[in-house]
Amino acid sequence: MKTYQKFTLITVILGLIIPLLGLFIYFFVNSIIGIPILGLFLGGALLIGILIIAINVAGLVVAFKIKNTKIVGIALIGCGAALFLAVQFLAIPGLILFVIAGILALKEKNPSYNLKERNPEYDSTQEDGVVCLNCQTMNLKNSIFCNKCGQKI
Numbered sequence: 001m002k003t004y005q006k007f008t009l010i011t012v013i014l015g016l017i018i019p020l021l022g023l024f025i026y027f028f029v030n031s032i033i034g035i036p037i038l039g040l041f042l043g044g045a046l047l048i049g050i051l052i053i054a055i056n057v058a059g060l061v062v063a064f065k066i067k068n069t070k071i072v073g074i075a076l077i078g079c080g081a082a083l084f085l086a087v088q089f090l091a092i093p094g095l096i097l098f099v100i101a102g103i104l105a106l107k108e109k110n111p112s113y114n115l116k117e118r119n120p121e122y123d124s125t126q127e128d129g130v131v132c133l134n135c136q137t138m139n140l141k142n143s144i145f146c147n148k149c150g151q152k153i
């Protein structure tokens, strides 16, 4: 798992636990008071809760499903911004965490171009390889078939 993915996972877990805790406290306070004094806010709180969950799930999907780290980075920062728009000042910790995760993703080298990591057999002294047209994996210079997907090069 990449650093930005770990960071996104932590961000999302915190982002989901805190609203749930808030909801729990809300019901707890209500049950003590007896009167749904906070009931006026429930509609808005539910909407914000759904928004928070949607944004966090979107962040998680982006971090783990999209391979292009540039897109992931921008999307994660976008999630932070969306969270801030939805929850405003309470979302500042989430915003900061999402922005850090986004920057980490942007700094991440795109795996397609990282030969040594992707292909351990690749000899670093060999200057040029062959890029597979099917999956964009860099292969050894004289490869006939792609090392990753098996496509004929």
Ligand SMILES: [Zn+2]
Residues within 6 Å of the ligand: 132, 133, 134, 135, 136, 137, 146, 147, 148, 149, 150, 151
């Ligand atoms: Zn391939």
